[in-house]
Amino acid sequence: MISSHSQFIDAIRARERIRLAFYSLPDAGTVDHECAPLDYGPEAGSVDALNLYWVWDYNATPGKHLIGLKPDQIVSSQVLGLGFDPLPMDLGDRAWSVPRAWKTTPAPAAVPPATPPPSDVIKPV
Numbered sequence: 356m357i358s359s360h361s362q363f364i365d366a367i368r369a370r371e372r373i374r375l376a377f378y379s380l381p382d383a384g385t386v387d388h389e390c391a392p393l394d395y396g397p398e399a400g401s402v403d404a405l406n407l408y409w410v411w412d413y414n415a416t417p418g419k420h421l422i423g424l425k426p427d428q429i430v431s432s433q434v435l436g437l438g439f440d441p442l443p444m445d446l447g448d449r450a451w452s453v454p455r456a457w458k459t460t461p462a463p464a465a466v467p468p469a470t471p472p473p474s475d476v477i478k479p480v
């Protein structure tokens with residue numbers, strides 16, 4: 356676990372973004388990105404049950420936003436106090452390891468009020 360593990364878990368539940376410095380394998384170095392903390396647990400279907408820190412990386416290449424990081428990859432983590440909305444992330448139905456009270460479907464759109472007829476309409480007599 357990382358030293359800021361409890362803050363990471365609290366940020367998941369509060370839907371608050373974090374600034375995460377981590378060792379990126381594709382970049383072969385440490386990067387500093389703004390992320391949405393999503394979970395702490397094993398990869399779905401994994402047999403080794405290694406717990407990873409799952410984040411939505413806003414700086415990632417399109418299609419590669421969801422990443423799982425081993426604890427030793429994470430250099431530092433800081434809660435930013437900025438919220439995030441998980442709905443546009445299209446995460447599908449997942450069995451989260453960290454309990455949370457997130458909405459799973461968007462709120463229904465409001466029905467616009469009926470437009471009143473123009474006042475210059477001639478009404479039959």
